[in-house]
Amino acid sequence: MEKRSSADGATVLIVGAGPAGLVLGNLLLAAGVDCLIVERQSRAHVEQRARAGFLAAETVRVLVDNGLGTGLRARGRQHGTCVFRTERGEFALQYDGLGRGEAHTVYPQQELVTDLVAEFLARGGDLRFDTPVSETGGLDGLDGERPWLVAHRADGTPYRLTGRYVAGCDGRHGVCRRQLPAGAVRSHRRRHGVSWLALLVETPPALPAVTYAVHDRGFAGHMARTPSVTRYYLQCEPGTDPDAWTDAAVWDELDLRMRAERFGPLRRGPVLERAVVDLESDVLDPMQYGRLFLAGDAAGLISPSAAKGANLAVMAAETLARAFAAALHQGDEEPLARYSATCLPRIWRAQEFSHWMIGLLHAPAGDDEESRFLRALRDSRLESLRTSTVQQHSFADNYVGV
Ligand code: RFL
Numbered sequence: 347m348e349k350r351s352s353a354d355g356a357t358v359l360i361v362g363a364g365p366a367g368l369v370l371g372n373l374l375l376a377a378g379v380d381c382l383i384v385e386r387q388s389r390a391h392v393e394q395r396a397r398a399g400f401l402a403a404e405t406v407r408v409l410v411d412n413g414l415g416t417g418l419r420a421r422g423r424q425h426g427t428c429v430f431r432t433e434r435g436e437f438a439l440q441y442d443g444l445g446r447g448e449a450h451t452v453y454p455q456q457e458l459v460t461d462l463v464a465e466f467l468a469r470g471g472d473l474r475f476d477t478p479v480s481e482t483g484g485l486d487g488l489d490g491e492r493p494w495l496v497a498h499r500a501d502g503t504p505y506r507l508t509g510r511y512v513a514g515c516d517g518r519h520g521v522c523r524r525q526l527p528a529g530a531v532r533s534h535r536r537r538h539g540v541s542w543l544a545l546l547v548e549t550p551p552a553l554p555a556v557t558y559a560v561h562d563r564g565f566a567g568h569m570a571r572t573p574s575v576t577r578y579y580l581q582c583e584p585g586t587d588p589d590a591w592t593d594a595a596v597w598d599e600l601d602l603r604m605r606a607e608r609f610g611p612l613r614r615g616p617v618l619e620r621a622v623v624d625l626e627s628d629v630l631d632p633m634q635y636g637r638l639f640l641a642g643d644a645a646g647l648i649s650p651s652a653a654k655g656a657n658l659a660v661m662a663a664e665t666l667a668r669a670f671a672a673a674l675h676q677g678d679e680e681p682l683a684r685y686s687a688t689c690l691p692r693i694w695r696a697q698e699f700s701h702w703m704i705g706l707l708h709a710p711a712g713d714d715e716e717s718r719f720l721r722a723l724r725d726s727r728l729e730s731l732r733t734s735t736v737q738q739h740s741f742a743d744n745y746v747g748v
Contacts, residue, residue, distance in 0.1 A: 357509055417460075548618050596620075
């Protein structure tokens with residue numbers, strides 16, 4: 347496809363080459379809308395950044411229907427069961443046989459991003475790596491017809507890019523969300539007071555399914571990524587230094603909380619990455635201002651408890667791509683005007699379920715009345731999930747849906 351962006355701009359300026367920006371860019375090119383993507387990091391960096399892995403059926407549909415699913419169809423693995431371990435024992439939920447009968451596709455985010463970059467370039471897209479948008483004064487003219495942004499070349503020289511629209515897909519710490527005037531946007535933020543040590547280990551998955559271990563020492567989780575790499579989570583004290591956890595300490599604690607003595611040992615291996623993730627929610631309403639539209643983590647954060655972030659990013663990008671195409675091809679501005687109203691119910695439903703999951707997997711350890719009460723609630727919630735078919739169908743619907 348012929349490249350239609352120019353050195354000084356494009357119709358849609360996209361900030362950020364994560365799942366949101368890359369899906370949006372690919373869909374715009376397919377719809378014949380010229381766009382360009384500026385990305386702060388190098389290509390190698392974004393193609394190696396390991397994060398999500400569980401894609402919902404609806405996310406897969408969007409990717410496959412738009413010619414973006416070749417890699418995930420070839421290498422993604424279907425996953426339809428999750429397991430809960432508690433002090434009372436273990437129970438499995440085969441969720442692809444419940445609710446809408448849908449499974450997840452396990453496909454590491456860095457592989458998806460690699461595919462999306464390759465496809466965007468193959469479609470003739472203009473993707474500028476090592477090109478950060480300025481942290482201060484990087485965006486302007488959002489109230490007018492021709493918004494612009496200031497990006498920096500690899501040598502640090504600033505230059506201006508002008509477009510008709512700006513798509514802020516620059517993640518949780520991006521510059522775009524800071525352009526929404528305080529009075530025009532409401533932020534719904536919650537820190538859940540729970541932190542996870544997120545670990546990527548070089549070892550095949552030890553268990554056949556996602557496994558959530560609920561333990562009085564804190565939550566532990568096991569999630570497949572690839573045949574040789576597994577993600578584990580260990581709940582930790584907020585403010586923990588991830589490097590204070592040695593490999594040996596990680597494995598001993600995982601064995602304990604996953605109850606290896608009772609259910610069998612985990613497969614140990616070197617820890618490739620360790621980071622502390624504070625479980626946080628943040629929803630911006632609206633997700634747009636003037637000619638700026640936010641998508642993905644830039645528009646709101648969701649805790650990783652239900653693995654929804656990348657899925658919401660892809661869905662928002664699809665909604666936004668359709669809205670841009672309607673405005674630019676049919677002169678119909680209504681879908682753009684309604685962009686936030688279209689996305690927010692989906693985002694809130696995911697937030698509600700993620701919040702419920704936090705309560706399912708965690709409770710304070712103390713012996714005070716409040717902690718004992720919350721632990722009893724958590725145990726009752728788990729018991730209800732174990733025994734109630736109605737609850738299981740509802741869980742499946744929310745767990746795999748976006
Ligand atoms: P991203 O992926 O953060 O991409 C934003 C991009 O913007 C760039 N950028 C800039 N570029 C130019 N100029 C600037 N000034 C810029 N500032 C930033 C950044 O370099 C980056 O490339 O946001 P996006 O596209 O919205 O995608 C969101 C997802 O990445 C995120 O929601 C998920 O990774 C969350 N998540 C999970 N989601 C799932 O759906 N399923 C999962 O299993 C799952 N597991 C996870 C996760 C997130 C995790 N962490 C690290 C919080 C597991 C973990 C540990």
